[in-house]
Amino acid sequence: MNTQTAPAPQFYLTAPAPCPYLPHEMERKVFTHLVGERAPELNDLLTQGGFRRSQNIAYRPACETCRACVSVRILVNEFRPSRSMRRVLAANADLVAYEYPAEPSSEQYSLFRHYLDNRHQKGGMSDMSVLDYAMMVEDTHVHTKIIEYRLRQEGSGIDERLRGELIAVALTDRMGDGLSMVYSFYDPDRAPRSLGTYMILDHIRRAKALGLPHVYLGYWVKGSQKMDYKVKFLPQEHLLSHGWERYDGKSSA
Incomplete structure (x- = not known):
């Protein structure tokens, strides 16, 4: 033995x-x-x-x-979308999500490149090549999926060749207690759709359907405007010095 x-x-x-x-x-x-x-x-x-x-x-x-930097996870079973979030869901009712193994595509990279060039020109990922993108997606030893969000097209549910335009992508890990959104990107020319918010709402729905209690959003940085969206999905928990503590938007982490 x-x-x-x-x-x-x-x-x-x-x-x-x-x-x-x-x-x-x-x-x-x-x-x-x-x-x-x-x-x-x-x-x-x-x-x-x-x-x-x-x-x-x-x-x-x-x-x-x-x-x-404070780790954030949404409490899926208690979450209720706000009025503005319900408007986001309605605005994207014409989207269809397809889940695949963690495999990159040239179509994904084209959207990823467009997103970076418009939203993160000076970020650490701004010079990522197609090979870099492929490594970001494929180099995983955990349970990872790619979720593609496409415009609904007549017949798209029957014939894969008829699937509509790709406008958003999420790279997601499935864990024992939740879904972790590793990275997501979307068409920056479709700002009125609030696709970043929509993908989080969709992950909350997916986690609930799978019986998973959490959606992990990564780090929230108080005082960083680009991170403010993460604390809108309430209730949630923040990882502080004594462990995970409930945050409802009224207390300060």
Whole structure:
């Protein structure tokens, strides 16, 4: 009988770098590799502990003087969409979602490139090539799916060749206690649709249908305008020093 235990993950610390969210702050990250048969189990454990996944790396902030990054997860079973969210759902009633294994396509990359060029010209992902995009999607040892959101087209439910225009994509991990939205992007020319909000609402619906209690949104940074949307999906929980604590929009994390 083999009594050897699986090796414990090794953690590493990055060098300081300028914070992408708060000016005049420096960020550091602690990270480990998600590889092998235990990767899904480890990803669950680390995500519940505030880590995020990027390809086969799990990371979380380890900044020396700042604790602004707060992990956020939506409480699926208690969530009720606001009036504005119901309008978003109605505005996108003509969309059809298709779920696939984590495999990239040239159509996805074209949309991804358009999104970056319009929304994140100076971001760390701005120079990603088609190969970089393929690695972002494919380099996973956990339970990952690609969800494509397309305009409804007559006959699209019968013939895959008739599927409508691709306007949004989500890269999503399924975990034991929820769905983790790893990365999502959409057609920036369709701003009135609020596609970012719509994809989160769709993930809440999916998690509820699967009997999963959480949707993980990554980090919220108080004071960062680009992160404000994450705290609109209430109720939710924030990972603080004493563990996950309920946030209903009235208290301050």
